[in-house]
Amino acid sequence: MKILVTGATGTVGREIVQQLAEGGHHVRALSRNPGRAKLPAGVEAVAGDLTAPETFAAALSGVEALHLINFGGDDCAPLQTGEQIVALARQAGVRRITVLLGGSPTPLDAAVAAGGIDGTFLQPVEFMANHLEWAASIRSEGVVREPFCDRLSAVVHEADIAAVAVAALTQEGHAGKTYTLTGPEVLSVRQKIEALAAAAGREIRLVELTEQQARERWAAAGFPPEAIEFFVEIYGNTPEIGYTVDPTVERVTGRPARTFAQWAREHAAAFAA
Template identity: 40%
Template sequence: MILVTGATGTIGREVVRLLSGRLPLRILARDPGRVTSVTRTDEVVAGDYRDKNSLSRGLRGVRSAFVVTSDIGGQDDTRFVTAARTAGVRHLVKLSAAAVTDPLADDLITRWQRGAEETIRTSGLDWTFLRPRSFMSNTLGWASTIRTEGVVRALYGTTRNACVDPRDIARVAVKALTEPGHEGKAYALTGPEAISAVEQAERLGRVLRRPVRFEELGPEQAWAQWSRRYPEPIAEALLAGVERQLAGAKAGVDSTVERLTARPATSYAAWARDHATAFAG
């Protein structure tokens, strides 16, 4: 039995789609009604990391689990590892982040991810860490202003990030969950190129067949947006990440996706074509 958490999120949803109907599959979700892409053979159960009993029920009979946590700075990974060890789970595939390997990254989000990895690494269970760069799907945050104004606004628009298609991350996750030989491995996952926001706006314009212009935000404007949307420590972490991108820390391209999945990593242009309706309205 394979357990998938985070099944209503960007990566977990894709992992479920790829595994559904193939193998015995259980999905643990706070709101089972939001889980999609399942077949009648899949088992969807209600569960919460803070509910020890629901974790025990969800992990019963599970061999491998895909672990996604989002309580930044919290103890959800510790709770899950404790329950998994008690239930006899053998292998955890953890969605982490590329920044954990950057010695200059010391923001709240990165420290939390490093701590989660260490909790799993020292758990006595087999583990695989997935360390992606930014998700291409993050640019869906531009959809509203593209639809209404034909504009993308971002900070440091000419800096480059080797962002990755979430579907590629999910394909690697499925490999790690279903095949031997991935235990004790940490995989850096990137797209096939480092691309800037200016270039992404241009490629979206090509897909939409209309101009999409780029407008540069200043640091104060970006901070104002993030601090309205997120708690201050999270906004500070996001700003720190963009500053590291300005220094070139996120431009490295890795071939792991192609090596593990036997198919090239998806380009941003291809991702944009597949998601054009979100930007077109």
């Protein structure tokens, strides 16, 4: 089966590419810089940009399934070319599409839903991989600085997101579904740090930031005001979907979702002194 994966060098995209390749599928991986993609052996790297669908129209030739992300460019702005992408996919004979959803609806989501191709939407909660953002301060100081430290999250392993995507791309029975994807447990910031400390074999201190300190840090990092307001809302008032365990990963893949402790062990070297 020939499958095109967009966002192939991203956190989830790389996992999808790896799992499809291991499953024996012919994988095309779309990247704006394919020469730097560093993809698994046998994967066909192709150039293209989701904000300019004509740049990858030829890469859809012979493709039966397509994985899409709903943003384009380095600024992660919502993709505005959904109708063109779906039209090209339909012309090429694509039979299945998966879409990795973001925080709010985009034109791509609507285009896939109305496009006449079997579509599956993947809505993960917080990625476990996001915690690599703590690695530098843990390595250098043994410290994590975060606001809203009592917030809860059913954080999900990126490999589990990919496994559900692979199932939807390669199997029947997923058309029209929107899958909420979580891990198997609900954790606080403190519990995550305990798991990282156990995996890395070192003490890690937590320094809780005030909301104002967090706002100043995000502003200094270059985030625009609307992004900062989103962070304050999502971390300070996490919606119920973000801290409620959903069994979809196990139901779709046939095995339990990976725990944060497992993710921590897999990435222990990133947090070592």
